[in-house]
Amino acid sequence: MQKSITFKNANISFSDVGKGTPIVLIHGFLENSTMWDKITPQLSKNNRIITVDLLGHGNSESIGYIHSMELFAESIEAVLHHLKINDYFLIGHSLGGYVALALADKNPKKIKGLCLMNSTSNEDSEERKNLRTRANKMVQNSFESLVKMSVANLFHPENLSKYKNEIEDVKVQALKTSVQGYMAANEGMKNRKNRNHILNENTFKKLIIIGKKDPVLDFEASINEAKKTNTDYVIFPDGHMSHIENTAILIDTITNFI
Template identity: 65%
Template sequence: MNKNITFKNANLSFSDEGKGSTVVLIHGFLENSTMWDTIKPELSKRNRIITIDLLGHGKSDCLGYVHSMEIFAEAVEAVLKHLKLRKFILVGHSLGGYVCLQIAKNNPTKIKGLCLLNSTSNEDSEERKKLRFRANKMIQNNFTNMVRMSFVNLFGEESRLKFKTEINAALQEALQTPIQGYIAANEGMRIRENSNAVLLENYFKKLIIAGEKDPVLDVETSLQEAKKTSSEIVVLNGGHMSTIENKFDLIDVLLKFIN
């Protein structure tokens, strides 16, 4: 059952289930905390699992038209403070990984472990920044088609057929994202800085989970990043959406990381 707090006059929605080591799960762009529903039951058997709807996603409100990683992190930290959490493990998918890096930068002594799931500590390439800028212009007149196209493109042809039902359910959640939430998050990702140092300069456990066929994050770049930042890396055989494409393998990897 979801709970709520107020942050800067905005509603923040979160859930808190299970007992044990505290694990905070942060969803990605055009997702919300329901993305974890397929793996949360296993993780919460022996752990306390916190899921949070980021600003402008799910049941959480927007704050303006730029959600920087700093403001995303501040909102998540408000929930963690409300829950009086002193130590925790962070797991962030895609955009959620960028937010987790900012939280770790702000609170390094509170972090027991950080997992980047289909995510990176690298900043956007210049080409990707231009794509985000263009998308924010186009989304205002063509929201449904833009979301549908960008979401489906996260999956390879084989996955689109194999996980058709799951992809459609996730797409329906994505389409609930308000246009303002889309624009604010996309701009925040566009202007975010490189966070390699957060991984390299801290001693908490670090794990990168990459997709061998990820169309967004090249697996070779992820392997280089892991080496550069002294992070462990696990490569799954799917693409960008490991909770759908590699659910059981992902659960195994996360449980080993948590424990």
């Protein structure tokens, strides 16, 4: 059941199920807490699972027109403070990984482990920054078509027919993101800083989940990042949406990581 708190005059929606080691699951861009629906039942058997709708996504409201990774992290920190949780594991998908890194940057001693799922500690390339700028110019006039195209581009082309129904569900959830939330998150991602040092300098458990056919993140670059930052990594056979394309192995991987 979704609950909420007020953070800087905005509603932040979250869920809190199970007992045991706290695990914070952070969704990606154009997603919300529902992305974890197939993962949470298994993990919550032995752990306390907290999911949070990021600002401008799902049932959470926006704050202004730039949602920095630091601001996203503050909103999650506010939920954890409300729940009186002092140490926890972080699992972040895509944008959620950037937010997890920002949270770890602020409170490294509270982190028991950090898993970047189809994500990176690198900053945006200039090409990616330009794409985000163009998307924000287009989105006000063609929000629905742009969102649907963005969702389809997250899956490996071979899986578009295989996961047709799941992709339609992802599009439905993505369209719950407000235009303001879309633009504010894009601006935040575009301006985020490199956080290789979080992986390099901290002693908590670290893991990167890499999709071999990820259309968003370069496979070889992800492996090089893991090696450069002395971070453990696992390779999944499919694309960017591991919670859909590789559900069973993802559950096993997170369980083993915890």
